[in-house]
Amino acid sequence: MVRIAKERMDILKEEAHRAAINGDMELSHRCTTLHHRIAMRYNLRKDRESRIRTCRSCGGFLMPGNTASVRIRRGLPATRCNRCGRRHVFGRAEYQDGRNRPGKGTRHHNRENVNTEAPQ
Numbered sequence: 001m002v003r004i005a006k007e008r009m010d011i012l013k014e015e016a017h018r019a020a021i022n023g024d025m026e027l028s029h030r031c032t033t034l035h036h037r038i039a040m041r042y043n044l045r046k047d048r049e050s051r052i053r054t055c056r057s058c059g060g061f062l063m064p065g066n067t068a069s070v071r072i073r074r075g076l077p078a079t080r081c082n083r084c085g086r087r088h089v090f091g092r093a094e095y096q097d098g099r100n101r102p103g104k105g106t107r108h109h110n111r112e113n114v115n116t117e118a119p120q
């Protein structure tokens, strides 16, 4: 069952992306919601790409430039959902390793250690 659930999560992830590119945002949001529900039902981790593409509040698909806007905040990309307004900073596990993680008080110093590259 877990194998089938993982297969379906992969399919839904791709379908959400394809629907977003084709402009069908309702289908895209629906796919991310189903993706999230399968992950919860079978206690599976979502991969990194799925985590940073799903709004944690409304479950919408976050597509920068379309359904999400991205600003750099303290050296990390801060994503804002254009559907519900929820702001996400995917910084702890998704973008950084433990060594050069920016936190409180790193705003005005240690700038050379901050990795501002967005993931691909």
Ligand SMILES: [Zn+2]
Pocket (backbone or CB within 6 Å): 055, 056, 057, 058, 059, 060, 081, 082, 083, 084, 085, 086
């Ligand atoms: Zn949202």
